[in-house]
Amino acid sequence: MAASSPVPSFYLDPQIRDWVLFPITLVMILVGILRHYVVLLLQSPPKRLPRAAIREQRALVQSNVLRATASNSPIPFFFYKSISQNLSKAFADGTYLKDGPSKGDAPAAPPNPLTDPAAMDGMMAGMKTQMVMMVPQMVIMGWINFFFEGFVLIKLPFPLTLGFKSMLQRGVQTPDMDVRWVSSLSWYFLNFFGLNGLYRIILGGENAADAAQNMMASPFASAGAPQAGAPQDFGKLFKAERDNLEFAEGLHKWIGEDVEDRILRKYGRAAS
Amino acid sequence: MSTPDEAAQRVFGPNVLHNANLLYDIKFISSCLSGAVAGILGLENWLGFALFLAATLFTTAILHFVTFRGRPKKYVYGGLLEVVNPGQENAFSFILVWTLFYGIVHVYD
Numbered sequence: 329m330a331a332s333s334p335v336p337s338f339y340l341d342p343q344i345r346d347w348v349l350f351p352i353t354l355v356m357i358l359v360g361i362l363r364h365y366v367v368l369l370l371q372s373p374p375k376r377l378p379r380a381a382i383r384e385q386r387a388l389v390q391s392n393v394l395r396a397t398a399s400n401s402p403i404p405f406f407f408y409k410s411i412s413q414n415l416s417k418a419f420a421d422g423t424y425l426k427d428g429p430s431k432g433d434a435p436a437a438p439p440n441p442l443t444d445p446a447a448m449d450g451m452m453a454g455m456k457t458q459m460v461m462m463v464p465q466m467v468i469m470g471w472i473n474f475f476f477e478g479f480v481l482i483k484l485p486f487p488l489t490l491g492f493k494s495m496l497q498r499g500v501q502t503p504d505m506d507v508r509w510v511s512s513l514s515w516y517f518l519n520f521f522g523l524n525g526l527y528r529i530i531l532g533g534e535n536a537a538d539a540a541q542n543m544m545a546s547p548f549a550s551a552g553a554p555q556a557g558a559p560q561d562f563g564k565l566f567k568a569e570r571d572n573l574e575f576a577e578g579l580h581k582w583i584g585e586d587v588e589d590r591i592l593r594k595y596g597r598a599a600s
Numbered sequence: 601m602s603t604p605d606e607a608a609q610r611v612f613g614p615n616v617l618h619n620a621n622l623l624y625d626i627k628f629i630s631s632c633l634s635g636a637v638a639g640i641l642g643l644e645n646w647l648g649f650a651l652f653l654a655a656t657l658f659t660t661a662i663l664h665f666v667t668f669r670g671r672p673k674k675y676v677y678g679g680l681l682e683v684v685n686p687g688q689e690n691a692f693s694f695i696l697v698w699t700l701f702y703g704i705v706h707v708y709d
Contacts, residue, residue, distance in 0.1 A: 337707070345708045349700070400610070482703040485644050486695075515699075522696030524689045525628035528621075 338480065338509065348476055348512060356519045357526065359464050364531050367460050371453060384562050387424040391415050391569050395576040404582045412573050419566035419573075469516065473498075476512035484508045611677060619675055623663075623683065624690075630659040631690040632697045639701025652686075652694050660684045 377385075394412060401408055418424050477499035488496070488507045496507065496514040634655030638648040660683050664672055672680045686694075 340708055342708045345704065349703065353700075482699060483707045485639070485648050485698055485702045487645060518692075518696045518699060521689070521692035523693075525624075525631070525693045529625055529628065 337483070340480070340482075344479070344481060348481060349515065352472065352476070352512065352515055353519055353523075356468065356516070356523060359468060360523060360527050361531065363460055363464055364527070367457055370456050370460065384424050387415065387418065388562070388565060388569060391419075391573060395572055398576040398580045400583050401580055402583060404584065405580055408580050408582075409577060412577055416570050416573050419570045422563065422566070424566070425562055465520075469513070472512050472516050479511070480505075480509045481512045481515050482510060484510055484514075616677060623676065624687070626663070627656075627659065627686050627690050628693060630655055631686060631694040635694040635697030636701050638694075638698045639703075640705050642702065642706050643698075648698055652691070656684065656686050 394408070394415070398408070403411075480497075480500055484507075486508075490507060493507050496510040497505065498511050498513050500509075500511055631652070634652055637655075638651045641651075643651055660680070663683055664670065664680065668675050668683075672683055676682050
């Protein structure tokens, strides 16, 4: 069925295995662990916000939590309503806002992300992580291309289409050879994708060496952070939150509501 | 008797995370070991992937009967379906280890 008779398989020098296969894998594992620790060391401790700013954020969080638990609420309706209305009033008056209640005349301009120090820190941290991720990848790829080029490294146990030939057999100029014989760069790619699980076991779940997570995070983080980050207009958020609070008040249901009947029913002594 | 939303609210986050991490680690080790087996046996093409599938099902069966004691929904939010799914990263790990052992045993002298 193949164009040629059964292809005699190559014999590869075991020294290739010792000096290329294992070293590449070892280096990638170690560089991954190194990346994780570098990111950890580079992270500056989170900036301490002034009390007013923290209060602003926490008020929103409290309101969110209150609403989220409204339908299975552990507090009876009377208390729920008092907390909820207190928050509503505070949001309307703007007492929780960082700069005090709004003056009312000119709408406050959202702080420019380039000059606002809080936003800058967030963006810098993201960019630092990206650099630490990308630079070792480039370096390792360059290292592999320079030193380990021009020979076949390993045979893949599964077939691939001819389209992969140019990518996987980079240094080897043989148009006829089976795509399953690949060069070192493809071993690099296999390691790149396959070692994430290993990092997770060694470094724990939240490790900074996870390649796929970083690739997904980077386009969103660099594009989305300036919008969703610092210039959050808490005034508008508070107004929206007031409406949500009102809506949630209607949904409120205390989990202890019919508890007497439920207990009686559970023990088989229901009244009716 | 409670709606799915209410049921979801009662799930405790850190516990779910812990279970999910543990499950992921188990699947990763299972993928690695099945990759090693496939490589050593010299399985090629679809036979290797069939072994991966068989190993995944075997792992899921053990998890279901021994670890979860027949009630996966109690431990994993997505039920048995989530337990079976090995995840893309583990598939790559399988291929990596499979290639590695196949190369060591069958390609090199």
